[in-house]
Amino acid sequence: xxxxxxxxxxxxxxxxxxxxxxxxxxxxxxxxxxxxxxxxxxxxxxxxxxxxxxxxxxxxxxxxxxxxxxxxxxxxxxxxxxxxxxxxxxxxxxxxxxxxxxxxxxxxxxxxxxxxxxxxxxxxxxxxxxxxxxxxxxxxxxxxxxxxxxxxxxxxxxxxxxxxxxxxxxxxxxxxxxxxxxxxxxxxxxxxxxxxxxxxxxxxxxxxxxxxxxxxxxxxxxxxxxxxxxxxxxxxxxxxxxxxxxxxxxxxxxxxxxxxxxxxxxxxxxxxxxxxxxxxxxxxxxxxxxxxxxxxxxxxxxxxxxxxxxxxxxxxxxxxxxxxxxxxxxxxxxxxxxxxxxxxxxxxxxxxxxxxxxxxxxxxxxxxxxxxxxxxxxxxxxxxxxxxxxxxxxxxxxxxxxxxxxxxxxxxxxxxxxxxxxxxxxxxxxxxxxxxxxxxxxxxxxxxxxxxxxxxxxxxxxxxxxxxxxxxxxxxxxxxxxxxxxx
Amino acid sequence: xxxxxxxxxxxxxxxxxxxxxxxxxxxxxxxxxxxxxxxxxxxxxxxxxxxxxxxxxxxxxxxxxxxxxxxxxxxxxxxxxxxxxxxxxxxxxxxxxxxxxxxxxxxxxxxxxxxxxxxxxxxxxxxxxxxxxxxxxxxxxxxxxxxxxxxxxxxxxxxxxxxxxxxxxxxxxxxxxxxxxxxxxxxxxxxxxxxxxxxxxxxxxxxxxxxxxxxxxxxxxxxxxxxxxxxxxxxxxxxxxxxxxxxxxxxxxxxxxxxxxxxxxxxxxxxxxxxxxxxxxxxxxxxxxxxxxxxxxxxxxxxxxxxxxxxxxxxxxxxxxxxxxxxxxxxxxxxxxxxxxxxxxxxxxxxxxxxxxxxxxxxxxxxxxxxxxxxxxxxxxxxxxxxxxxxxxxxxxxxxxxxxxxxxxxxxxxxxxxxxxxxxxxxxxxxxxxxxxxxxxxxxxxxxxxxxxxxxxxxxxxxxxxxxxxxxxxxxxxxxxxxxxxxxxxxxxxxxx
Numbered sequence: 008x009x010x011x012x013x014x015x016x017x018x019x020x021x022x023x024x025x026x027x028x029x030x031x032x033x034x035x036x037x038x039x040x041x042x043x044x045x046x047x048x049x050x051x052x053x054x055x056x057x058x059x060x061x062x063x064x065x066x067x068x069x070x071x072x073x074x075x076x077x078x079x080x081x082x083x084x085x086x087x088x089x090x091x092x093x094x095x096x097x098x099x100x101x102x103x104x105x106x107x108x109x110x111x112x113x114x115x116x117x118x119x120x121x122x123x124x125x126x127x128x129x130x131x132x133x134x135x136x137x138x139x140x141x142x143x144x145x146x147x148x149x150x151x152x153x154x155x156x157x158x159x160x161x162x163x164x165x166x167x168x169x170x171x172x173x174x175x176x177x178x179x180x181x182x183x184x185x186x187x188x189x190x191x192x193x194x195x196x197x198x199x200x201x202x203x204x205x206x207x208x209x210x211x212x213x214x215x216x217x218x219x220x221x222x223x224x225x226x227x228x229x230x231x232x233x234x235x236x237x238x239x240x241x242x243x244x245x246x247x248x249x250x251x252x253x254x255x256x257x258x259x260x261x262x263x264x265x266x267x268x269x270x271x272x273x274x275x276x277x278x279x280x281x282x283x284x285x286x287x288x289x290x291x292x293x294x295x296x297x298x299x300x301x302x303x304x305x306x307x308x309x310x311x312x313x314x315x316x317x318x319x320x321x322x323x324x325x326x327x328x329x330x331x332x333x334x335x336x337x338x339x340x341x342x343x344x345x346x347x348x349x350x351x352x353x354x355x356x357x358x359x360x361x362x363x364x365x366x367x368x369x370x371x372x373x374x375x376x377x378x379x380x381x382x383x384x385x386x387x388x389x390x391x392x393x394x395x396x397x398x399x400x401x402x403x404x405x406x407x408x409x410x411x412x413x414x415x416x417x418x419x420x421x422x423x424x425x426x427x428x429x430x431x432x433x434x435x436x437x438x439x440x441x442x443x444x445x446x447x448x449x450x451x452x453x454x455x456x457x458x459x460x461x462x463x464x465x466x467x468x469x470x471x472x473x474x475x476x477x478x479x480x481x482x483x484x485x486x487x488x489x490x491x492x493x494x
Numbered sequence: 495x496x497x498x499x500x501x502x503x504x505x506x507x508x509x510x511x512x513x514x515x516x517x518x519x520x521x522x523x524x525x526x527x528x529x530x531x532x533x534x535x536x537x538x539x540x541x542x543x544x545x546x547x548x549x550x551x552x553x554x555x556x557x558x559x560x561x562x563x564x565x566x567x568x569x570x571x572x573x574x575x576x577x578x579x580x581x582x583x584x585x586x587x588x589x590x591x592x593x594x595x596x597x598x599x600x601x602x603x604x605x606x607x608x609x610x611x612x613x614x615x616x617x618x619x620x621x622x623x624x625x626x627x628x629x630x631x632x633x634x635x636x637x638x639x640x641x642x643x644x645x646x647x648x649x650x651x652x653x654x655x656x657x658x659x660x661x662x663x664x665x666x667x668x669x670x671x672x673x674x675x676x677x678x679x680x681x682x683x684x685x686x687x688x689x690x691x692x693x694x695x696x697x698x699x700x701x702x703x704x705x706x707x708x709x710x711x712x713x714x715x716x717x718x719x720x721x722x723x724x725x726x727x728x729x730x731x732x733x734x735x736x737x738x739x740x741x742x743x744x745x746x747x748x749x750x751x752x753x754x755x756x757x758x759x760x761x762x763x764x765x766x767x768x769x770x771x772x773x774x775x776x777x778x779x780x781x782x783x784x785x786x787x788x789x790x791x792x793x794x795x796x797x798x799x800x801x802x803x804x805x806x807x808x809x810x811x812x813x814x815x816x817x818x819x820x821x822x823x824x825x826x827x828x829x830x831x832x833x834x835x836x837x838x839x840x841x842x843x844x845x846x847x848x849x850x851x852x853x854x855x856x857x858x859x860x861x862x863x864x865x866x867x868x869x870x871x872x873x874x875x876x877x878x879x880x881x882x883x884x885x886x887x888x889x890x891x892x893x894x895x896x897x898x899x900x901x902x903x904x905x906x907x908x909x910x911x912x913x914x915x916x917x918x919x920x921x922x923x924x925x926x927x928x929x930x931x932x933x934x935x936x937x938x939x940x941x942x943x944x945x946x947x948x949x950x951x952x953x954x955x956x957x958x959x960x961x962x963x964x965x966x967x968x969x970x971x972x973x974x975x976x977x978x979x980x981x982x983x984x985x986x987x988x989x990x991x
Contacts, residue, residue: 090552090554110547110555112554210554212554215786244556246786246788246789324781325588328596329553329597331590331597335552372588372781373779374781
């Protein structure tokens, strides 16, 4: 059984043709994942009992002739900021090193109900704060394509798990690019759906108004299938949307003729030449498939980074307050006073990046600064959203780079947080606007480093986004050269 | 109040100053479940059992606003004559405390649920209208327990059962000018909220908590003085004591050349004094910002109308109706609408009795008298409203004399039994049967020949003596009217033939 090249359809066929059982697949997938993990550190921990239990149920359903669900027996990896009942959820933080949640995230429950088999929890930047996965308290993840390079972040473990082929699909979370950027760096598909499309219930909050759960997969179709499973209104999340969820896979026929694409002028400035060329080639592919491409302008883009790092850190400073050593967080010494216990716990527990963001966020919300920072940033956010709304008057989708450069080397940017923040420029705008956006592989540099193209569409129009990504994938090919070779 | 507290300012000095008081009142909404999750709000459960991921603030858990809590909050706002905003939103109030598991309270800040209401009060006959600035919703914190454990010298314990209990905070304008007015305001506010069943307002259980902002200024001055916030005023008595102390303290301070500091002070009910909290305990910058986990709260006309339609009658409306419909005097209407349970008791009893005024007299006289003597509330009355109504009905039907009725009522109060049962058991039935009475009267006449003589001689007032004798002979059970009529007949010779 070649797990690394399996797709959801492949699993289904093998299962129904009785070439393997769900239990055999789960056992083999766990073995393979543990073996590969020595190279990448993509997983923080595995959940073999839960995986085998779920697989056994799928086998029973198959034996009884019941439909085992659209994700039956599919090996899934889940980012460790998404809570799993009875399975440790650390958020990549020392503070939650021993935390075992008593409930499942809605997305996790839906994945399992659809037959998915969760192998384990994937590494990530601490509380999803970072662009390289180097902020994990449990060590960085190595990019499966180029082991001396980062997989991107913050969902680096999920991207790597899918890229190395240990999981067929994975769940990640995206606040400012944390799905799309690692997908681009690892040469897989990564989707950030419309804000509200997927319930956030059970997603450990970083910045609540920007946080999304979304899928990673090696193919566009698999990503579309997973989104279809996890999307839809959830009464446990007041911000989840009631909009109907279409069958995303139904329209993936390669036909994108007549779709109008916008290429934002502002997104082509800082690109490395190789990334720029690959994006241009991808756009050319879509043009040849019959898309109309025009240049558009998103003038508020220049303010996006500042805007994002005010809103996201403000919300983070509040969301991370609960890790105080009183209940489930690891307490660092009782201290003589309550304040001392807080200082010990948070001072020793949080990594540098979390502390930096908590301080930034606390500052921008402080009395006397709120109007100048937070309120102003909210106004800028509205302008950014308006830029997109204006653009979508003219075009059906926007195509853009995901990152100005491909995967960089471990340690290369870790001492320069501003450089790290700036690398989020192309992904942050879509997050602020709450529109669906994704990264789809668009080719590789001479060194063999994957580059993803970003596709952004109107609110709740994930279908158009998937159609374009699927069309590109049909020409460019699935995944990245190295995993393709190995597969 | 301790003597040192009153000694702080002379009566002459106090008379030159005018206090300015505003109250912030927290009221627990009477919902069965918490504001953002389905956990019960019941009181007295073992620690940390009425909890779930949401109210525990576990990673990933999200709040979902209770519709019932919003409806009760709207009701409360309407009862205080506030304008309910069509669009309001929640905000996070950030601070660290062990009984605050999320590290923030979900409250409302710049866009509260309702604004611009009032509470009418009367103190010593002077009517005043106290403005209500705003009513906003929020979740309660848990409870820190600092005493009572073997290791309480080193550790505090936290019970999160209360966490997420729905509250409204009601902020008044700085419109009150004496502790008596503050007392009256809180009384009226409590009454209004109880009436519309927004809250049980049980202060002992912490369902109603009060903080005060207090300043003083020379009478006639336009500028407000510097205010102090006084916390922990959790009974009506404490409110008045704390305010009187704080007013006297501020006046004495100013009179002695000092300056009032803007600070938070804690009332100590044991000493009757207020003391400044250490600055660290209140130097909070709450860093409010809109709660991103909740969508804005939109209250359309339709919803508002539904809440209005389901709303119980307000005290003032009920008072007016009692005067109009039952012909009660203003004072009686006031007493009978003092609490929702009193008004309900009265209306039920009056309906059964069919005589609203006599019922009012009985409720306010006999019933409230006995209740007061036993320190009971009307809701705890051993005599049901139906039974009291039945008793009054028998009185007005002439079946019972007032004296006999009082005797029966005392037994009803002691046993909780219905009047018929008591009358049956104790043989306390009124004697109005002419045959039975005639024998008794014949005996009275035979024993008192001189009075009979006087009556027949023209001194008719002597009949009262004879009626009294007949009543004594029957232990008060005789129907007075029947006795009188019979006596008159027997005493006139022409009728005896």
